[in-house]
Amino acid sequence: MAATPAPVLIAGGGPVGITAGLLLARFGVPSVVLEAQPAHAPVGSRAICMQRDALDVLARVGCAAPIVAEGVTWTLGRTYYRETELLQITFPERGRSAFPPFVNIPQSSTERRLWARAADEPLVALRTGHRVVGLEQDDAGVTVRVSTAGGIEDIFGSHLLACDGARSTVRKLLVLGFEGHSYDDQFLIADIRTDLGFAAERRFFFDPAWNPGRQVLVHPQPDSVWRIDWQVPGDFDLERERASGALDQRVRAVVGDRPYEVVWVSAYRFHQRLAPTFRAGRVLLAGDAAHLMSPFGARGLNSGIHDAENAAWKLAFVRRGWAGDALLASYDTERRAAARENLRVTGETMRFLVPRDAEEARRRRAVLERALTDPAARRLVDSGRLAEPFWYLDSPLTTPWGDPDAFPREPGVARPVVPGVLCPDGPCAVPARPDVVRLRQLFGSGFVVLAPTTADVANLEAACRAAVRAPVDVYALEAIDQLGGLASALETGRRTAYVVRPDGHLAARLDGPDPRALTLSLRRAVGDPGGLPDGP
Numbered sequence: 001m002a003a004t005p006a007p008v009l010i011a012g013g014g015p016v017g018i019t020a021g022l023l024l025a026r027f028g029v030p031s032v033v034l035e036a037q038p039a040h041a042p043v044g045s046r047a048i049c050m051q052r053d054a055l056d057v058l059a060r061v062g063c064a065a066p067i068v069a070e071g072v073t074w075t076l077g078r079t080y081y082r083e084t085e086l087l088q089i090t091f092p093e094r095g096r097s098a099f100p101p102f103v104n105i106p107q108s109s110t111e112r113r114l115w116a117r118a119a120d121e122p123l124v125a126l127r128t129g130h131r132v133v134g135l136e137q138d139d140a141g142v143t144v145r146v147s148t149a150g151g152i153e154d155i156f157g158s159h160l161l162a163c164d165g166a167r168s169t170v171r172k173l174l175v176l177g178f179e180g181h182s183y184d185d186q187f188l189i190a191d192i193r194t195d196l197g198f199a200a201e202r203r204f205f206f207d208p209a210w211n212p213g214r215q216v217l218v219h220p221q222p223d224s225v226w227r228i229d230w231q232v233p234g235d236f237d238l239e240r241e242r243a244s245g246a247l248d249q250r251v252r253a254v255v256g257d258r259p260y261e262v263v264w265v266s267a268y269r270f271h272q273r274l275a276p277t278f279r280a281g282r283v284l285l286a287g288d289a290a291h292l293m294s295p296f297g298a299r300g301l302n303s304g305i306h307d308a309e310n311a312a313w314k315l316a317f318v319r320r321g322w323a324g325d326a327l328l329a330s331y332d333t334e335r336r337a338a339a340r341e342n343l344r345v346t347g348e349t350m351r352f353l354v355p356r357d358a359e360e361a362r363r364r365r366a367v368l369e370r371a372l373t374d375p376a377a378r379r380l381v382d383s384g385r386l387a388e389p390f391w392y393l394d395s396p397l398t399t400p401w402g403d404p405d406a407f408p409r410e411p412g413v414a415r416p417v418v419p420g421v422l423c424p425d426g427p428c429a430v431p432a433r434p435d436v437v438r439l440r441q442l443f444g445s446g447f448v449v450l451a452p453t454t455a456d457v458a459n460l461e462a463a464c465r466a467a468v469r470a471p472v473d474v475y476a477l478e479a480i481d482q483l484g485g486l487a488s489a490l491e492t493g494r495r496t497a498y499v500v501r502p503d504g505h506l507a508a509r510l511d512g513p514d515p516r517a518l519t520l521s522l523r524r525a526v527g528d529p530g531g532l533p534d535g536p
């Protein structure tokens with residue numbers, strides 16, 4: 001009888017850990033989630049803004065539809081200075097996504113959906129009350145020591161994915177630092193049930209009469225709950241505020257004399273921190289265990305979900321013998337680059353929101369005053385640049401195309417369709433698969449090659465089989481693009497072909513359906529530009 005394969009171990013059953021387990025299951029890879037808490041009982045709303053491309057990942061594990069159905073969809077952000085609206089944020093899109101730019105839902109609801117899905121997935125074993133306290137690794141795998149109610153236990157796996165949050169035990173056991181800084185000011189975050197009379201949109205107020213000198217952010221959530229987020233001084237004491245009635249006055253200043261109920265309230269200090277590497281041998285770090293950033297921009301969980309996806313396909317490829325060590329190494333290269341970009345963007349936002357000295361405060365006030373009349377100054381007003389997927393332009397897996405210096409790197413700009421970016425979505429039809437109505441439904445289990453015409457398919461399929469062990473599906477764009485939307489979303493030329501990775505990022509854009517160019521780009525995309533990966 002064949003031995004049962006060792007599972008991938010996942011430390012932490014937060015949203016990133018569970019997403020990773022579900023994604024591994026899609027590749028037939030078993031995992032064991034080790035969660036320290038005795039039961040999964042998430043509290044509070046924390047990450048409320050789910051970005052459309054992160055929802056797409058959740059769609060692959062069967063969780064997006066209920067999240068969208070329960071959540072509040074919004075498409076517009078408004079920013080005010082005192083009583084005057086300064087600017088509006090909208091979200092550019094190439095192609096046609098299945099999801100709105102953002103859906104607001106409490107993190108606790110997202111987690112409940114993920115846990116329910118994982119409980120139904122035979123390849124994901126959920127172990128609550130299992131706190132990771134030690135680990136050892138060698139060429140054969142990783143042995144994780146856990147503390148449980150019954151005592152200490154050792155559990156063996158092929159790899160360990162550390163999703164154990166900001167205070168990650170795994171990161172500490174690996175003696176990895178968490179360099180960065182923390183902010184002095186705190187943020188008071190309350191979920192208030194009331195009828196505010198606002199539209200379902202993000203509203204950010206600089207220096208409103210009801211929080212002079214600081215800012216307030218208001219976000220809609222389901223069931224008439226509003227997230228209200230006040231910047232408060234470093235010595236703010238929530239219990240004192242509650243006891244003195246100051247919290248009630250603060251809420252009243254926003255809701256007026258409408259009835260309200262406090263659903264959840266907490267005060268946070270925000271941090272900008274990054275682990276020096278996201279990989280140590282057979283251990284990968286993901287989510288808050290790897291990076292921690294201010295939530296203005298909603299980049300924490302959204303990027304953690306992309307970490308989970310990046311780690312899952314690479315771990316699965318290595319486990320299945322479709323790729324070697326270089327593919328795992330690319331997890332660190334790609335996801336740490338993404339985290340650095342998120343930290344750069346959120347760091348700039350925090351400099352604007354929480355000036356570090358009198359000079360920065362003076363500059364901020366000048367920008368806000370000028371923005372009342374000068375559209376150029378409005379571009380400098382930074383109330384949070386919202387989450388977007390990273391681009392793996394410089395990744396060793398990406399076949400370069402075009403001039404990387406011409407690539408627009410500022411936040412919130414539609415990216416050109418070049419290798420490294422996430423492939424746009426759009427309506428599509430595959431005769432043999434009536435369930436498929438949009439392009440991204442074809443992604444997630446192997447590579448996809450989009451050939452220009454049906455006549456190119458057989459030739460390219462043969463090249464794929466000779467190039468890599470991983471599964472590759474080849475589709476003719478002319479056959480699946482029945483409405484013409486894909487060609488325009490992909491900005492495709494008549495003979496252009498694309499190689500798409502399992503996570504939907506473009507690995508290559510080929511100027512013709514050339515089998516040799518396809519072979520080279522596929523080998524590069526599994527981390528092995530020189531030859532075939534070693535067998536299992």
Ligand SMILES: Cc1cc2nc3c(=O)[nH]c(=O)nc-3n(C[C@H](O)[C@H](O)[C@H](O)COP(=O)(O)OP(=O)(O)OC[C@H]3O[C@@H](n4cnc5c(N)ncnc54)[C@H](O)[C@@H]3O)c2cc1C
Binds near residue numbers: 011012049302
């Ligand atoms: C106020 C606030 C608002 C936010 N808003 C947003 C937003 O709008 N959008 C967004 O994208 N992000 C937002 N974030 C960030 C988001 O909440 C985090 O990025 C997200 O929770 C990270 O998920 P995770 O799974 O990596 O870690 P966690 O959610 O921290 O989960 C870690 C899990 O590991 C478990 N664990 C810990 N130690 C061990 C151990 N030794 N052994 C086993 N298990 C262990 C914990 O019990 C926990 O279940 C916000 C954060 C805050 C604080």
